[in-house]
Amino acid sequence: xxxASPRQGLLPELDSERPLQTQFVEPVATAVRxxxxxxxxxxxxxxxxxxxxxxxxxxxxxxxxxLVTQRSLNVNEYSMLNTVRFRIxxxxxxxxxxxxxxxxxxxxxxxxxxxKWGFFLKHCTQCIQGDNLAQSFGHFEVSWEVCKxxxxxxxxxxxxxxxxxAIATKWGTQLDAAEEAASRLIKASFGLVAYKANRWEExxxxxxxVFLEFYPDKTxxxxxxxxxxxxxxxxxxxxxxxxxxxxxxxxxEYEKTDRKIG
Numbered sequence: 483x484x485x486a487s488p489r490q491g492l493l494p495e496l497d498s499e500r501p502l503q504t505q506f507v508e509p510v511a512t513a514v515r516x517x518x519x520x521x522x523x524x525x526x527x528x529x530x531x532x533x534x535x536x537x538x539x540x541x542x543x544x545x546x547x548x549l550v551t552q553r554s555l556n557v558n559e560y561s562m563l564n565t566v567r568f569r570i571x572x573x574x575x576x577x578x579x580x581x582x583x584x585x586x587x588x589x590x591x592x593x594x595x596x597x598k599w600g601f602f603l604k605h606c607t608q609c610i611q612g613d614n615l616a617q618s619f620g621h622f623e624v625s626w627e628v629c630k631x632x633x634x635x636x637x638x639x640x641x642x643x644x645x646x647x648a649i650a651t652k653w654g655t656q657l658d659a660a661e662e663a664a665s666r667l668i669k670a671s672f673g674l675v676a677y678k679a680n681r682w683e684e685x686x687x688x689x690x691x692v693f694l695e696f697y698p699d700k701t702x703x704x705x706x707x708x709x710x711x712x713x714x715x716x717x718x719x720x721x722x723x724x725x726x727x728x729x730x731x732x733x734x735e736y737e738k739t740d741r742k743i744g
Contacts, residue, residue: 491623491680492621492622492623493604493605493621493622493623493624493682494605494621495604495605495616495621496535496536496605496606496607496608498608498609500537502534502537503534503537503539505541505576506534506539506543506545506576506577508574509545509570509573509574509576509577510530510534510545510610512570512573512574513528513545513547513566513570513580513610514528514610514611516566516569516570517547517549517563517566517611518611520559520562520563520565520566521549521551521555521559521562521563523552524551524552524553524555524559525549525550525551525552525611525612526550526551526552526587526612526613526615527549527550527609527611527612527613527614527615528547528548528549528550528609528610528611528612529547529548529549529550529603529607529608529609529610529616530545530546530547530607530608530610531546531547531548531602531606531607531608532544532545532546532581532684533684533685534546535606535607535608536684536685538685541576542575542576542577542578543576543577543578544577544578544579544580544581545570545577545579545580545581546581546583547580547581547582547583547610548582548583548584548585548602548603548607549563549582549583549584549585550585550586550587550590550612550615551584551585551586551587552586552587553586554586555584560584563582563584566582567580567582579658585599587615590603590615591618595631596619597622597625597627597628597630597631597632598631598632598634600618600619600622601619601622601628601631601632602632603615603616603619604616604619604620604621604622605621605622605682606684623680624676624677624679624680624681624682625677626677626739626740626743628676628677629673629674629676629677630673630736630740632669632673633669633670633673633736636666636670636729636732636733637729637733639666640663640666640667640725640729643659643660643662643663643666643725644659644663644722644725644726644729646658646659647659647660647663647718647721647722647725648718648722650718653715656718656721657710657713657715660710660713660716660721660725661710661711661713663710663725664707664708664710664711664725665686665711667707667725667728667729667732668686668689668690668693668704668707668708668711669686669689670732670736671689671690671693671697671700671704671728671732672689672690672692672693673736674693674696674697674732674735674736674739675692675693675695675696675697676692678696679692679695679696686708686711690704690707690708703724703727703728703731706724707724707728710724
């Protein structure tokens with residue numbers, strides 16, 4: 483999964499020389515071709531993250547792709563990306579969902595974002611197209627600054643997902659939003675303790691396990707979040723209540739920790 487570790491205390495990079503799992507080779511290659519064809523020179527580089535990049539994906543998995551662009555995209559370009567996303571999802575049985583994030587290159591190069599984009603590109607992704615910006619950054623250690631930065635959009639994204647659950651009229655829509663919200667909350671919970679444990683995890687089971695070492699009283703909440711990860715048909719009201727309660731607790735804990743550490 484990872485290259486040989488750098489000096490003690492610093493995190494390794496993903497081992498990009500190791501082949502992807504067989505079922506994802508063609509979908510990833512197709513994604514690269516279509517994204518490049520859609521955005522042309524506006525696309526600076528593309529990065530694969532998540533289970534597929536870590537070579538730990540099940541037979542069917544979400545493809546997480548981050549696009550670094552030369553400028554902010556317009557509405558028409560985002561619409562074309564949605565078309566690409568749909569084609570990839572429909573064209574491969576190995577891909578359950580395609581998640582595409584877009585960030586302008588100036589944001590990546592902004593020193594104020596180094597603990598977010600620098601850390602993410604260096605330690606959580608594999609470059610699959612273009613010039614690899616991860617090479618612009620040194621290795622990071624797990625710190626509170628990294629944990630905060632990697633979850634800085636938590637409330638905004640959870641608000642969107644909560645609303646999707648609340649207004650969903652189809653099980654598929656509700657299950658998709660609930661699954662993503664639960665995943666974000668589990669990873670954000672891990673972010674509260676990662677710097678204490680001096681380790682970084684990507685797999686949800688590992689994130690939960692490390693988190694519960696510090697907050698064993700949250701075992702029930704973790705179990706319920708994993709119900710959503712498993713896409714069990716939980717009533718909408720119960721999903722919203724669970725998300726609201728743990729979301730508020732996580733945000734409060736981040737604020738407390740930040741006041742303590744500064």
